[in-house]
């Protein structure tokens with residue numbers, strides 16, 4: 868494969884990073900723990916969901932990872948692994964729109980709860996997206 872994670876070993880490595888990161892998830896309201904790991908040419912950058920007593924201010928793990936990376940000058944990523952031990956963390960609409968801002972349509976989105984895993988491209992999850 869020219870693009871994409873090369874196989875099980877890489878997937879296991881990314882999952883390990885996600886499982887370490889998810890310990891920092893701040894989710895006292897939903898108790899739904901999520902972490903995200905961007906991976907690619909610019910290395911790996913992790914994020915976790917950060918909730919707030921004013922619920923709507925919550926930021927998802929995916930956007931935390933993306934904004935961390937962009938703020939450090941890193942935008943060259945092949946994909947993102949999204950992990951939750953509490954369910955399958957399919958990215959919300961806001962995160963799909965933010966991914967569209969920075970990543971190509973063939974950006975890989977791996978969703979896993981540690982035992983099962985699903986793979987999508989950004990184009991599959993967010994077709995007809997809005998860009999300026």
Ligand SMILES: O=c1ccn([C@H]2C[C@H](O)[C@@H](CO)O2)c(=O)[nH]1
Nearest residue numbers: 897899901916927928956957958
């Ligand atoms: O892909 C997802 C799905 C949910 N959440 C967070 C937001 C909130 O903190 C909690 C419940 O929605 O999970 C994420 O971070 N990413």
Ligand SMILES: [Zn+2]
Nearest residue numbers: 927958959962
């Ligand atoms: Zn989201």
